[in-house]
Amino acid sequence: MKVAIYCRLSEEDKNKQLETDDSESIQNQKSMLIQYAMDRQWNIYNIYSDDDYTGSDRNRPAFNQLLDDAKNHKFDIVLCKTQSRFTRELELVEKYIHTLFPLWRIRFVSVVDNADTEVKGNKKARQINGLINEWYLEDMSENIKSVLTNKRKNGAHIGSFALYGYQKDPNQKGHLIIDEDAAKVVREVFTLFSQGYGKTAIARILNDRGIPNPTEHKRLKNLRYKQPKTQNSTLWKYFAISDMLTNEIYIGNMVQGKYGSISYKTKENKPIPKEQWIKVKGTHSPIIDRELWDNVQELVREKAKPFIIGTIGIFAKKARCMYCDYVMRSTKSHDRYYLKCETKHVAKDACIGAFIPVEELENAVISELRKIITEYLDKDELEQQVSFNNNLSEKREKLKVEIATFEKKASEYAKGIKDLYLDKVKGIISESEFLQFSKEFYTEKERLEKVAMEAKEKQEAIDRKMQSADNRRQIIEEYIDITKLNREMTVKLIDFIYVGRRNPETKQIPIEIHWNF
Template identity: 25%
Template structure:
């Protein structure tokens, strides 16, 4: 029978930190403090102290949703039956969402026979076996959710007050910088402001946005990202001025000296995607800072921009956005004629770039990629037959067998220790011999405990490896099954297996596959 583990869950988010002083509002919410409270509770509970434990820590994640990596890992182990009890400092550490947290406590955990303990809330689900602690738990969860909502409303209200006064509350646009020693005020940036003014003058003079971007790149002018030092380390392509960057500057009303705020908002607390608001809802305060262009220059520059036809957007999920330039790293753009063509936009903004050699027909590109995908599936199918169909030893099962054997030895040593004491009391063993044998037993017991702890650590590692292995086995099986599909079916699903297609010219490309693991090449060169 699988040994159940005790799951210790810890969480800390920005909600618990005083932003002004960067210190905890409640010191007991700190990760270290949570750990001490829980460990003390476990040590004082004989039924919990004997359980092997795993710790899960989400540091820096909000409790208003369940999108937390360690929480999801813990719940996966709960579903696999390896966790028998979860313990937290209080219910808010598990979650502040009233409905979602309540669903786990009232339905999911009882169904899976998982005990849940919230120490500071004096809640232990074992007290409610056969009944429900519904009203008490629900009321506490509702309070925690209302706390987050109230905090969000207060922050939003304070931000709106600053917006109404013409203060910037997010970031300074390119061309401006923070005023030294003054919060929420900005002044012209002596380096970037002349660039913004030059962009407006070029636009008014009739230059196209692509021509302006090319001029800036030829002159080696740093992009807004480079100027502010916000280039991401995971960015595949080098920063470069583009027509979109130029248009964003021309259309930004802030350069006239007006502050424009509240252009978008979060639909829910800590939503990952903001929604755009209608212009009628924007907060605009004129003469908030020094202008870089006049209102007349702003109107003239925007009058030269092409006015696109506004049609109702129908967002479609595209799975074929995997084609990238092998020289600059940018995603290839699409153009249309008798066929769809893929090329690199860098050639519009830089002269004599090798990116100009890329111009593939979408039809020709997919033919090449499809043949490579078939060969890839053949390799995966063969790998599946060789390695996964044949039964292998289960290292996780062997590890658990070893743990049981060590535990049995430990129990046997307790019996030996008792027997030694009885022999000593009966006078069959001298005191020196008793002490010597007892010391040897204690040393052996300590060695076995250390070995048992190592086996438990190995078990945790093997559990993670088994989950990864199962995912790989399933991927290989699906690949093997796909060998019977038609070309059209394979063309539709091949993008799900491709991480990216790196194109160097019209004769050379490289395919990077999503599935890896050492059993086949992660890249295919053509």
């Protein structure tokens, strides 16, 4: 019988010297489960390990790899210390332990709480365990939420990152102290805006002087910061200035609770209405004095453009600059709407700047869509399928080879771990030597499993694209007589659009449309 061992630890382990190391708890789980398997003469197929993950996290890399391997019946048994190490969600207990595992002919065993799908009458105990674990998750989530809400109401700063201009007080948890280097920049931004400078102009002034933006400032000072997703991360941008000018933390008020979790089962957040934000006055030293703050807020209100609720640009967050990959901003001049890249205006030589009238982009999209529809409907169905799938099939085959290579190497390391353990049992190597060698094997094996899983995700994405070919005719025929775009259409049809700058000779603007079909 081939057995897959699964281990998990949710809490940060102080015994770990490096993040890449296994915690002591994980090592203990592995040793116990390996011994349990050896005593029953089960062959260890693989050891799957998730360190620093909760039992409600469905994105655990080793957990998902185990499920994928179980589906392909690469082993016969899943072995855990307890059922809660596998999952704390009753939904997943029912889905996998009670439904899919039996279909896949996989036996589930947990040592401490005696869960075993091969034992008759054991199912109710497993369901009770699952229900208790589910209650535990919900209660823990509510308790944590309650504690954090109480701390916020008391004015304590709750968050991984301090706002630019401040840093966390090393002597008082939940308290902010002024970062004077950044605070000087904050004061200058408020002053410049009060003197009539626009937000883009202020960003350009800071960039021309080589002042690092908030993320780069924190990185240079070895402070915690959120990794940006876009390019040119060292530049000040319009939105950074805009957000700064209306943040009450700069006048000493702690404003938190702007976002809340959708459910304890997901990490996704949703915006909270402004009237429900938690605001506590005078929790820390202000950077901006009240008079300057009031002047700036008045100017912000005066410059704010009227906004009709329910309206949004048809290309909002869809149009990107071809040269710097930033989302283009909407602007209006003489009753005409345009899309432009702000990067050009915030720093010298940062970007040549994409620019296009919204009407021109709309006509280009409609024209390209009509062309696709005409070509598609003129083709034979089989020809369409072959044309669409040919390139994707090549990519899929390449990924398939890569996955097989990674999995073979990972399997070799798993066998090496098993051989090491047998050598330790036989006294050929010592306990310390086993831990030293096996740690290196585990690290490399888990790295290979991770890259294999990433390749599988790419393969699955290709599969979805290939399967979507069946729905292309229905999608395209829906827009056969299109004359005007609206927001709903662009969301459904377009992933994103790259826009360039008009060629002075041809007068054409380069446009690259990435469709959703």
